[in-house]
Amino acid sequence: MAMRAALKWVTLVASAMAASTATAGPAADPLGSVMWNDMKAQFFGDAPVVFDDRVKVSIPSIVENQAQVPVTADARALGDVKKLVVFADLNPIQHVVTVLPVKAAPYIGLSMKVEQATPVRAAALLGDGTWHVGSVYLDAAGGGCSAPALARKDADWSDTVGHAQGRMWREVDGSARVRFRVRHPMDTGLARDNTPAYFIEKLNMRASDGQSLAEVEIREPVSEDPTFTMIVRLPVSDKALTIDGRDNNGADYRSVIPVAWRQSDAAAAKPGAVK
Amino acid sequence: MKRVGHPEPARDGDDGITRRAALARVAGIATLPMLLGVFDADAAPLAYELKPERIGDGVWVVRGAQEAIDRKNGGAIANITIFDTSDGAVIVDTGPSKRYGLALDAIVRQLTGKPVVRAYLTHFHPDHVFGNQAFAADAIAAPKGVVDGLADLGEAFASAMYHAAGDWMRGTEVVAPGRTLEDGTEQIGQRRFRAQTLAGHTASDLVLFEETSGLLVAGDLVFLDRAPTTPHADLARWRHSLDALGAISDRALVPGHGPVESGARGVGQTRDWLAVMEETIRNAFERGLSQNEAIAEPLPEWTGRIALARYEYERSVMHFYPKLEAGSWPRIDRAG
Ligand SMILES: [Zn+2]
Numbered sequence: 001m002a003m004r005a006a007l008k009w010v011t012l013v014a015s016a017m018a019a020s021t022a023t024a025g026p027a028a029d030p031l032g033s034v035m036w037n038d039m040k041a042q043f044f045g046d047a048p049v050v051f052d053d054r055v056k057v058s059i060p061s062i063v064e065n066q067a068q069v070p071v072t073a074d075a076r077a078l079g080d081v082k083k084l085v086v087f088a089d090l091n092p093i094q095h096v097v098t099v100l101p102v103k104a105a106p107y108i109g110l111s112m113k114v115e116q117a118t119p120v121r122a123a124a125l126l127g128d129g130t131w132h133v134g135s136v137y138l139d140a141a142g143g144g145c146s147a148p149a150l151a152r153k154d155a156d157w158s159d160t161v162g163h164a165q166g167r168m169w170r171e172v173d174g175s176a177r178v179r180f181r182v183r184h185p186m187d188t189g190l191a192r193d194n195t196p197a198y199f200i201e202k203l204n205m206r207a208s209d210g211q212s213l214a215e216v217e218i219r220e221p222v223s224e225d226p227t228f229t230m231i232v233r234l235p236v237s238d239k240a241l242t243i244d245g246r247d248n249n250g251a252d253y254r255s256v257i258p259v260a261w262r263q264s265d266a267a268a269a270k271p272g273a274v275k
Numbered sequence: 276m277k278r279v280g281h282p283e284p285a286r287d288g289d290d291g292i293t294r295r296a297a298l299a300r301v302a303g304i305a306t307l308p309m310l311l312g313v314f315d316a317d318a319a320p321l322a323y324e325l326k327p328e329r330i331g332d333g334v335w336v337v338r339g340a341q342e343a344i345d346r347k348n349g350g351a352i353a354n355i356t357i358f359d360t361s362d363g364a365v366i367v368d369t370g371p372s373k374r375y376g377l378a379l380d381a382i383v384r385q386l387t388g389k390p391v392v393r394a395y396l397t398h399f400h401p402d403h404v405f406g407n408q409a410f411a412a413d414a415i416a417a418p419k420g421v422v423d424g425l426a427d428l429g430e431a432f433a434s435a436m437y438h439a440a441g442d443w444m445r446g447t448e449v450v451a452p453g454r455t456l457e458d459g460t461e462q463i464g465q466r467r468f469r470a471q472t473l474a475g476h477t478a479s480d481l482v483l484f485e486e487t488s489g490l491l492v493a494g495d496l497v498f499l500d501r502a503p504t505t506p507h508a509d510l511a512r513w514r515h516s517l518d519a520l521g522a523i524s525d526r527a528l529v530p531g532h533g534p535v536e537s538g539a540r541g542v543g544q545t546r547d548w549l550a551v552m553e554e555t556i557r558n559a560f561e562r563g564l565s566q567n568e569a570i571a572e573p574l575p576e577w578t579g580r581i582a583l584a585r586y587e588y589e590r591s592v593m594h595f596y597p598k599l600e601a602g603s604w605p606r607i608d609r610a611g
Binding site: 058059060061062064065068070071072109111162163164165166167168169177179180181182225227229243253254255256257 | 343506562563564565566567568570571586589590592593594596597600601604605606607608609
C-alpha cells in the first residue's frame with residue numbers, strides 16, 4: 001500500500017512537473033503539486049496568492065509516527081496577519097487548522113495525521129487581501145523501528161475525554177507562550193470501521209475580561225489527544241488564560257491556565273544551562 | 276556491494292537526498308517514461324553481501340551499516356555474532372528480513388560447516404529478529420519479554436519495515452522464538468553462554484557473555500559511533516544496565532551497532548549520548564518549545580562524530596515529547 005501511494009505520488013509529481021514547465025512564473029507552486037490549483041480554489045477562491053518564504057512551515061525530516069507528525073506554522077515575519085491556514089494537499093481531508101490571531105501571533109504548533117507523502121502548507125492572509133503561502137514537502141517514509149498505533153487501542157476514551165493539561169510562559173516581550181493538550185479521540189470519520197467523525201472543532205482563547213485573543217478552527221487531520229503551541233498577547237495584569245473548546249458533538253470544554261508561574265524559564269534558560 | 280533497492284524514485288528521506296534532487300530525479304524519469312518499465316524488468320534480484328569479520332577463534336561478527344534502515348541497505352544495520360562450537364553454530368540475532376536470514380544461514384555453514392543450533396535474540400527490534408524465518412523455530416531462544424514484545428508489535432514492525440526497506444522484505448513474516456530463555460548458563464559444545472536479561476533500550480534486553488572466548492554481546496544496550504535509537508527506551512533503566520555493563524567493560528564487546536572493541540568506549544559513549552539527548556530535549560520542553568523547535572536545538576560539537584546523531588535526536592524528540600507532556604503538565608480543565 002505504501003508503495004502504491006509512493007508511485008501515485010510519482011505520477012502526480014511527474015504530471016505536475018510537466019504542467020509547471022508550461023506555466024512557469026511567479027505564482028508557480030515551488031513543490032509542483034498537481035493538487036495546487038484545487039487547493040488554491042478551495043482555500044483562496046479568487047484572492048491573490050504569492051509564495052513567500054517568510055511563512056515558515058517546520059516539519060521533522062522523518063515521519064516517526066504517521067498519526068502524530070509535528071507541524072509548526074509561523075508567519076510572524078509578516079507582521080499583521082488576519083488569518084493563518086494550515087493544509088496538506090494529498091491528505092484525504094486537506095484542511096488542518098485555521099487560526100484567527102485576534103490578539104495573538106500568527107503561529108501555531110500541532111501534530112497531524114498523514115496517509116502519504118504530501119506538501120504541507122501554511123497560508124497567511126494580510127490586510128490587503130493577499131495570501132502568502134509557505135510550503136514544505138513531507139516524505140511519509142517511517143523509521144522502520146517504530147510501530148505507529150494507527151488504530152486506537154484504548155477504546156474507553158469516555159472517562160478522559162476533555163481532560164486537559166498545559167503550561168504557559170510569559171515571554172520577554174510580554175506575550176504569553178501557551179502549550180496544552182486535550183484528551184480527545186479526534187476520529188476522522190474515514191476509518192474503515194465506520195467510526196463517525198468525532199473531533200474538537202473550535203478553540204477560543206480569552207483574557208480575563210472575556211475578550212478573544214485567538215480563535216482556532218480545528219479539522220479532522222489534527223492528531224488524537226491534540227497538543228497545541230500558541231503565542232497570545234495576554235494582558236500583563238492577567239493571571240490566567242481561558243481556553244474554551246467545543247467538539248462536533250456539541251460538548252464544551254473549558255480550561256484555565258495560570259500564567260507565567262515559572263517566568264524565569266523562558267528568559268533565563270539556555271541550551272546546556274540546566275544541570 | 277549491495278544493490279540499489281526497488282526503483283522507486285520518489286523516496287528520498289533516508290538517504291539524505293534533498294527534496295529538490297528527488298524532484299529532479301522524478302522529472303528526469305518523467306521525460307523518459309518508457310525507461311521505467313525497462314528499469315523494473317532489469318532490476319537484478321536483491322542480495323545481501325555479508326562480510327563476516329573474524330574477531331576470535333571461531334567467532335565472527337557481521338557488521339551492520341552505520342545507517343538508518345532504507346531501500347539501499349535493506350535494513351542490514353545491526354551487528355550479528357557467529358560462534359562455531361563442536362555441536363553446531365550459535366548466532367546472536369538474525370537480521371532484518373527472510374532474505375537476510377537465508378544469506379546468514381549460508382555464510383554460517385560456509386564458515387563453520389555446521390547448521391545453526393541456537394539463535395539468541397537480544398531484543399525485539401525488527402533489524403535484529405526478522406531473519407528468524409531462515410532458522411528452525413526451536414533453535415531460536417529469547418527472554419520472555421522479547422517473545423511477548425514480538426507477539427504484541429511484530430506485525431506493526433513488519434509493516435513499518437516493508438515501508439522503510441521495500442522489496443528486501445519480500446516474503447518476510449514474523450516468526451516467534453520456539454524457546455523462552457531464562458537467565459543462566461547454557462552449554463553448547465565446548466562453549467558456555469551466560470544469559471542475563473537487562474532493560475532500558477527496550478523492556479527486555481538480553482546480554483550474552485560467552486565464557487571461553489570472553490566475548491560480551493551487548494545488543495542495543497550499547498551503540499558505538501552511531502546514535503542510539505529510543506522508540507521503546509526507558510532511560511533510567513538503560514543507565515542502570517550501562518552501570519552493570521560498565522563493571523565488566525574491559526572485555527571485548529559486540530555492540531548492537533558499531534565496531535567491536537573493548538567495551539569501555541561503547542558503554543561510555545552510549546551513556547554520554549543518552550545524557551546529552553535527554554538534557555537537550557528536557558531543556559527545550561521546559562522552555563515551552565514546540566516539537567519542531569526542539570528538533571532545531573543545537574547539539575554539542577562532539578556528537579558530530581556520531582553517525583545519525585541529528586536523525587536519532589530528532590526521532591527521540593518525537594518519542595519523548597508526548598511522554599513529557601502527558602507526564603508533567605498540570606491539569607487545567609475545571610473538572611480536574
Ligand atoms: Zn534496537
